[in-house]
Structures are given as structure tokens and as C-alpha cells.
Amino acid sequence: MLKLAIYGKGGIGKSTTTSNLAAAFTRLGKKVIQIGCDPKADSTINLLGGNPVQPVMDYLREFDEEPETIGQIAKEGFGGVLCIETGGPTPGLGCAGRGIITTFSLLEELELFETYKPDVVLYDVLGDVVCGGFAAPIREGYASEILIVTSGEKMALYAANNIKTAVDHFEDRGYASVKGILLNRRNVENEREKVEAFAKENGLPILADIPRSDDIIRYEDQGMTVIEGDETLAISQVYMELAKTLLEEEDV
Amino acid sequence: MKQVAGLISTYSSDEFGICSALYELGGMVVMHDASGCNSTYTTHDEPRWYDMDSMIYISAISEMEAVMGDDDKLIHDLIETGTELKPEFIAVVGAPIPYMIGTDLSAIASITEQETGIPCFGFAANGMHHYTKGISMALLAIADRFCTKKWKKTDEISVNLLGVTPLDFSLNGSVDSIKSWILQEGMTVNSCFAMGSSLEEIKMAGRAHVNLVLSYGGLAAAKLLEQRFGIPYVVGVPYGRQYADQLASQLRQAAWTGKSVVSYQKETKRAHSDYAIIGESIACASLATAIEMECDVKIKVLTPVDTEHVLLRKQDRKTPDEDDLIEQLQSVQGVIADPMYQALWSKDSGFYTLPHEAFSGRMYDAVNPDLINRSIR
Numbered sequence: 070m071l072k073l074a075i076y077g078k079g080g081i082g083k084s085t086t087t088s089n090l091a092a093a094f095t096r097l098g099k100k101v102i103q104i105g106c107d108p109k110a111d112s113t114i115n116l117l118g119g120n121p122v123q124p125v126m127d128y129l130r131e132f133d134e135e136p137e138t139i140g141q142i143a144k145e146g147f148g149g150v151l152c153i154e155t156g157g158p159t160p161g162l163g164c165a166g167r168g169i170i171t172t173f174s175l176l177e178e179l180e181l182f183e184t185y186k187p188d189v190v191l192y193d194v195l196g197d198v199v200c201g202g203f204a205a206p207i208r209e210g211y212a213s214e215i216l217i218v219t220s221g222e223k224m225a226l227y228a229a230n231n232i233k234t235a236v237d238h239f240e241d242r243g244y245a246s247v248k249g250i251l252l253n254r255r256n257v258e259n260e261r262e263k264v265e266a267f268a269k270e271n272g273l274p275i276l277a278d279i280p281r282s283d284d285i286i287r288y289e290d291q292g293m294t295v296i297e298g299d300e301t302l303a304i305s306q307v308y309m310e311l312a313k314t315l316l317e318e319e320d321v
Numbered sequence: 322m323k324q325v326a327g328l329i330s331t332y333s334s335d336e337f338g339i340c341s342a343l344y345e346l347g348g349m350v351v352m353h354d355a356s357g358c359n360s361t362y363t364t365h366d367e368p369r370w371y372d373m374d375s376m377i378y379i380s381a382i383s384e385m386e387a388v389m390g391d392d393d394k395l396i397h398d399l400i401e402t403g404t405e406l407k408p409e410f411i412a413v414v415g416a417p418i419p420y421m422i423g424t425d426l427s428a429i430a431s432i433t434e435q436e437t438g439i440p441c442f443g444f445a446a447n448g449m450h451h452y453t454k455g456i457s458m459a460l461l462a463i464a465d466r467f468c469t470k471k472w473k474k475t476d477e478i479s480v481n482l483l484g485v486t487p488l489d490f491s492l493n494g495s496v497d498s499i500k501s502w503i504l505q506e507g508m509t510v511n512s513c514f515a516m517g518s519s520l521e522e523i524k525m526a527g528r529a530h531v532n533l534v535l536s537y538g539g540l541a542a543a544k545l546l547e548q549r550f551g552i553p554y555v556v557g558v559p560y561g562r563q564y565a566d567q568l569a570s571q572l573r574q575a576a577w578t579g580k581s582v583v584s585y586q587k588e589t590k591r592a593h594s595d596y597a598i599i600g601e602s603i604a605c606a607s608l609a610t611a612i613e614m615e616c617d618v619k620i621k622v623l624t625p626v627d628t629e630h631v632l633l634r635k636q637d638r639k640t641p642d643e644d645d646l647i648e649q650l651q652s653v654q655g656v657i658a659d660p661m662y663q664a665l666w667s668k669d670s671g672f673y674t675l676p677h678e679a680f681s682g683r684m685y686d687a688v689n690p691d692l693i694n695r696s697i698r
Contacts, residue, residue: 133323133324134323164421166423167420167421167422167423170423174445200390200422200423201390201422201423201424201425202423204423204425205423208425208427208428209427209428209431239428241432241435242425242428242431242432243428243431244428
């Protein structure tokens with residue numbers, strides 16, 4: 070089973086990348102689960118035609134008890150991707166990080182992996198590793214590898230560095246390690262060179278170079294990924310190639 | 322209202338269930354909690370505290386350690402104390418504060434084990450679940466880690482007792498009575514998880530022919546031992562004379578056939594329950610069955626703590642909240658329960674006290690009867 074956590078600066082395109090990657094995996098015949106780990110709960114919306122799944126935290130708030138089946142907190146989207154969103158507490162209250170851990174414990178109790186038997190699990194994680202909760206997806210038993218999404222912008226690279234440092238700090242805990250960088254272009258000057266310099270400094274490969282594309286925005290407006298919209302597009306092929314690379318390396 | 326107890330007490334927590342299950346096994350158990358929180362356990366939930374030594378500690382987590390997520394002090398203390406005391410194992414037990422800040426107790430245990438070479442466990446308790454869950458996770462972890470060797474079976478039928486702690490069985494002689502009953506029935510006790518057996522004895526669990534699951538806390542370990550060694554399990558507590566005889570017969574049968582069974586699962590002819598009994602599901606369903614076999618009544622079990630559907634009979638109910646209990650008690654003429662449940666009983670008569678350590682602590686120890694293998698009537 071390929072279990073990946075996708076981290077990166079807020080707004081850098083993690084959810085877009087994750088959803089397109091999920092869609093690409095399904096096109097390659099794989100069974101996929103995508104878990105959005107962000108209180109905004111918008112990770113999977115473009116796999117669901119714009120009709121979001123009820124986040125786990127919302128379910129707990131509404132029913133005041135834990136769900137008894139996965140079906141109560143998950144929805145199948147494009148290509149059969151099982152979409153789950155942790156959601157979070159009422160903005161300004163509670164603890165969003167704790168919400169992620171609670172969701173993971175719940176999914177474990179519901180034996181999600183044992184019953185659904187996915188080939189690929191993708192964790193789309195909010196911005197930085199700001200506290201214990203946001204490191205939960207990389208703990209033992211969850212993601213085994215991390216992909217960092219960044220552009221050549223200074224603050225995106227700064228966040229990427231913070232993530233790498235946080236992950237290195239957990240080296241003796243058996244947590245996931247960083248597999249590589251996904252360059253999501255914002256068309257800044259010397260973008261490739263800047264990201265290459267960061268990657269080299271940290272000994273990481275650049276696994277994909279994703280060009281800025283109006284097609285992504287166009288299809289997102291219709292509640293879908295570019296893979297769903299038009300698989301033949303050049304941008305779609307970038308995600309397809311990335312999915313193939315990741316599968317080949319893991320021999321899934 | 323859900324998750325509200327306005328009239329009654331609450332059960333001992335998962336944190337204390339773990340401590341209770343591990344108390345006699347020679348391990349170092351560390352509650353990762355604020356200083357003082359261990360007094361709840363030692364004062365109310367652990368009747369062995371003043372008479373039997375055990376390495377139960379509290380980490381005394383401070384406000385700043387919690388805010389900063391500083392695990393290093395705990396890891397340092399675990400390594401230093403573990404190296405000095407050389408316990409059989411080290412268990413780090415979660416509590417509300419580490420739960421809220423998402424402390425990774427498994428990772429802390431893993432680092433401590435790497436440094437000390439002592440087997441370490443991280444238990445993700447949070448102080449908000451019931452003791453039943455704590456006992457279950459502790460005994461499962463012990464069985465998983467230490468019961469790995471396959472042993473030659475003894476000639477006579479030998480039995481492991483699973484799910485035994487003072488939280489369910491008090492120190493009123495019940496556990497000794499269960500062991501005597503096993504011997505009286507021509508079988509032997511191989512080990513007891515976890516009162517009166519050393520860790521070395523527990524390691525030899527694979528030698529037994531059959532496991533007797535005496536509370537919910539023993540079920541997960543029983544399933545693991547069944548899977549690992551093919552040892553079947555029988556669920557039930559030998560209350561009353563007739564029911565104890567039936568249970569002994571089922572133990573022998575399971576040892577012979579290799580098939581696990583919940584001993585009290587039988588349909589009764591009467592539709593309406595006359596009485597209710599409140600508490601842990603296996604103990605209560607066993608007692609209810611024992612009484613039904615000796616008296617002409619029907620009794621339903623109301624269980625506010627963890628259980629599984631298979632452990633309940635047709636008329637039994639899960640009653641997680643106070644309101645559920647109040648509703649269920651409306652329709653019966655009597656109830657058997659811990660004295661602290663009297664607050665929910667509005668009738669003038671019909672309340673029969675049966676103290677439960679996990680609910681009222683040591684308050685009623687002096688009047689807690691041993692009902693093992695003796696006539697209920």
C-alpha cells in the first residue's frame with residue numbers, strides 16, 4: 070500500500086495536486102483513499118463534483134456520537150476515490166490538531182484500511198507542521214512518505230524548509246520521511262533554479278514540475294480535476310506521469 | 322442528555338484500568354499526567370495500594386511542558402528510572418493532557434525501549450474512556466508482547482483466567498474462589514491475567530487448553546491467544562451453583578472441541594424482564610443467568626461500560642448515559658446495582674446492592690459479597 074502525506078505552504082496547491090494525483094491513480098486502476106486533514110475541509114471537493122462529504126468533526130458535532138460505519142463519514146468521488154475530510158472545531162474554538170488525531174483514531178477503530186483495502190492512501194495536510202496534530206499523518210502506521218509541494222516563492226520555500234526540519238526532528242520515532250519535492254509553478258523568476266537549490270541542499274529529488282495552468286482553474290470551477298476534465302491535456306499528463314513514478318518506485 | 326451524569330458517579334477511567342491490569346506484573350507504569358492525578362487512582366480505585374508494592378508513577382507534566390510539547394523530560398525520566406529499577410517492562414499511560422496535545426506515546430515508548438533494552442508500551446488512554454477499555458488494551462499488549470512461545474500442554478485441562486482486576490472482582494475473595502472452583506472441577510489454573518500470577522507465569526499462557534474470559538477487559542487477549550495458539554475461550558463468571566456447573570462443563574467441552582463460546586447466551590421464554598442488573602456486561606449477564614437458573618425471574622443487564630454485541634443477551638441493553646438507565650429502570654420491579662445507583666431508583670423497595678469497585682471505589686468493600694460457585698437463592 071502506498072501511503073503519502075502531502076505538505077506545503079497554505080495556498081500552494083496541495084489539495085489541487087492531491088486530488089489530481091488521486092484521480093490519476095484511479096486512471097491507473099488503483100483503489101484510492103484521500104483524507105483531507107484541514108479544518109477548511111475542502112481537499113476532496115473537486116473529486117466530488119462540488120458536492121462535499123460531511124467532515125468527521127461536523128458529524129461528531131451534529132450527532133454527538135461516533136459513526137458506526139465508514140459510509141457515514143465518507144463519500145466515493147471520481148474514479149471511486151473514497152473521500153474523507155477531518156474538518157475541525159468551530160473556528161476560533163477547540164483544537165484543530167486534536168481533531169485530526171481524533172479522526173485518525175476513529176478511522177482505525179472503523180478498520181478503514183482492513184475493510185476498504187486501498188492501494189493508495191493520500192493525506193492532504195494543512196500548511197505547516199504546527200503542532201502534534203498536524204504531525205499525526207506521518208506517525209507510524211499512517212503515511213510512510215511525504216511529498217512537499219512548493220513553488221519558487223520565498224515563503225513557500227521557507228515553509229518547505231520548516232516541514233523538512235520538523236520531519237528530521239522525528240527521525241528517531243520511526244515517522245515518515247520526505248520522499249521528494251513537487252514543484253508547483255507560480256511563474257516566478259528563476260523558479261526551477263531556486264527550487265533545485267533547495268532540493269539539493271536537503272538531498273531531495275524534484276519528483277514533478279507542474280506548470281501553471283488555466284485548465285486547472287477552468288475545471289475546478291466545474292467541480293472537477295483536470296484528469297476528469299480532459300485526460301489528454303498536457304497538465305493532466307504531468308499528474309499521470311507523477312502517479313506512475315510513485316507507483317513504480319513503491320512497486321504497488 | 323448524552324454524556325451527562327447528574328445523579329450518579331462515573332466509572333474508573335481507561336488510565337486506571339491499565340494501571341490495575343498491570344499492577345502485579347513487575348512493570349514500571351507511568352501515568353503521563355499532572356502531579357496529584359495519581360491520588361484518584363491510589364485512593365479510590367486501587368485496593369492493593371497499601372498492601373502490595375508496585376512501580377506505579379506519575380510523570381507530573383507541567384503546563385509549559387504541555388504547551389511546548391516537550392517529551393524530552395519524560396523520555397529522560399523513563400530511561401533514567403527504568404535503568405535504575407530494571408522493571409520487567411515500562412508502560413507509559415496517556416491521560417487528558419497528553420491526549421489533548423496529541424503526545425505520541427508509542428513513539429516515546431519506542432525511543433525508551435531502544436535506549437534501555439526494556440520492553441516498553443505506550444498506551445493511548447485519555448482518562449475519558451471507561452476502565453474496561455484500559456484493561457483490554459493492557460492485557461492485549463501483554464499477551465501480544467510476552468505470550469509468544471508455544472508450550473507443551475499439560476495432561477489435565479488447564480485454564481487461563483482473563484480480565485481479572487480488583488476493579489471488577491474487588492478483594493473480597495472472588496478471585497480465590499474462582500481458582501478453587503477450577504481445581505474442584507478437576508482442572509488447573511495455568512495463569513491469571515492479572516491477579517496472583519507473575520509475568521513469567523503469564524508468558525506460559527500458551528500451555529493452557531482453554532481461556533476463561535471473566536470480564537470485557539479479557540476478551541481481546543482471549544481472541545489473540547485463540548488466533549496465535551488455537552486456544553478456545555469461554556465467556557462467563559461462575560456465579561451461583563447451577564450456572565457454575567454449566568460453565569465448568571462448557572470449559573471442558575471447549576478444551577475438547579476447540580470452539581469458543583459465550584456461556585450465558587440462551588433465549589428465555591418470558592418476554593418481560595422483572596429485574597435489572599447494572600454493571601460490566603460479562604459479570605452481570607453471568608449473574609443474571611445464575612439467578613434465572615435458580616429463581617423464577619427474568620433479568621436484563623444494563624451496561625454503561627464497554628462491551629460487544631456478542632456479550633449481551635437478547636434482553637440486555639447498552640446504557641451509556643444516565644438517561645438511558647432511568648428509562649430502562651421504569652419497567653422493572655427491582656434492580657441489582659452498586660449502592661451509588663440508588664439515586665436513580667425512585668421506588669420504595671426493590672433496590673439490591675452489589676458494590677462495584679470500578680464505580681464506587683473502596684467505599685463498600687466491607688459489604689461486597691463473594692458470589693462465586695455458591696447458591697444465589
